[in-house]
Amino acid sequence: MKAVQRAGRTFVLAFVGLGLLMLVGFTLVLAASSKGVLACAGGAMMVLAMILAAAIDIRLRSPHVRKVQ
Numbered sequence: 001m002k003a004v005q006r007a008g009r010t011f012v013l014a015f016v017g018l019g020l021l022m023l024v025g026f027t028l029v030l031a032a033s034s035k036g037v038l039a040c041a042g043g044a045m046m047v048l049a050m051i052l053a054a055a056i057d058i059r060l061r062s063p064h065v066r067k068v069q
Contacts, residue, residue, distance in 0.1 A: 007060075014056050021049040 028042025 011056070011060065014052075018049045018053050018056075021045055021052075025049065 022045075025042040025045030025048075028038050028045065030042075032038035032042065
């Protein structure tokens with residue numbers, strides 16, 4: 001039961017963290033008017049958030065995690 005609670009807590013923290021990463025990246029892109037280093041940094045943050053979300057999704061679908069649940 002503790003493993004399931006830990007996995008749930010990790011999922012919620014990852015979801016909130018990725019949401020904030022996407023929001024900050026999008027804000028940087030908008031604030032920089034699609035020019036300069038800030039826009040590149042914002043775009044990179046959004047791409048990183050998408051890659052991390054895919055990695056978390058793959059991890060949550062792994063047989064080990066499903067076996068624990």
